[in-house]
Amino acid sequence: MGALDFDIHGGMSSLTGKRSILAINTIIAIKGMPPQKAQKHYNRVPLTNRTLFRRDQNVCGYCGEHFKSKSLTRDHIHPVSKGGPNIWTNVVTACAPCNKRKSDLLLDHIDMSLVYVPYVPNRAEWLILQNRKILADQMTFLLKSVPEESRLLS
Numbered sequence: 001m002g003a004l005d006f007d008i009h010g011g012m013s014s015l016t017g018k019r020s021i022l023a024i025n026t027i028i029a030i031k032g033m034p035p036q037k038a039q040k041h042y043n044r045v046p047l048t049n050r051t052l053f054r055r056d057q058n059v060c061g062y063c064g065e066h067f068k069s070k071s072l073t074r075d076h077i078h079p080v081s082k083g084g085p086n087i088w089t090n091v092v093t094a095c096a097p098c099n100k101r102k103s104d105l106l107l108d109h110i111d112m113s114l115v116y117v118p119y120v121p122n123r124a125e126w127l128i129l130q131n132r133k134i135l136a137d138q139m140t141f142l143l144k145s146v147p148e149e150s151r152l153l154s
């Protein structure tokens with residue numbers, strides 16, 4: 001029995017004279033997908049500067065330096081002014097000087113490149129990025145669902 005389990009005691013067996021025990025994990029995952037209607041909302045991971053900076057661990061996507069959140073900006077890799085969407089895979093954390101230097105130019109046209117690849121956090125990562133109070137056993141559970149390429153694991 002692991003540290004995450006707790007026991008539910010049942011009645012005595014008239015055959016064996018022993019008490020029945022059910023060992024239950026403190027977290028129960030439900031198999032299967034949520035109903036179609038709920039799925040769209042469930043899988044949607046909101047893009048905010050807070051969660052973006054956390055995804056990128058406060059590291060500028062262009063110079064690779066680490067900054068405090070207040071010095072960081074959201075950079076659209078393919079600029080919004082040139083039709084770039086405001087989605088997880090088109091945004092990186094950028095320090096103010098790098099964002100200014102990149103301006104609204106395309107990476108192909110300037111001498112700048114990304115030091116990491118933007119990705120869409122999954123639901124488990126998002127819960128972690130939200131920085132809610134997560135119990136240690138819940139964190140262990142969530143990390144099992146975080147993809148291997150996630151920076152949360154580095």
Ligand SMILES: [Zn+2]
Pocket residue numbers: 060061062063064065094095096097098099
């Ligand atoms: Zn930078």
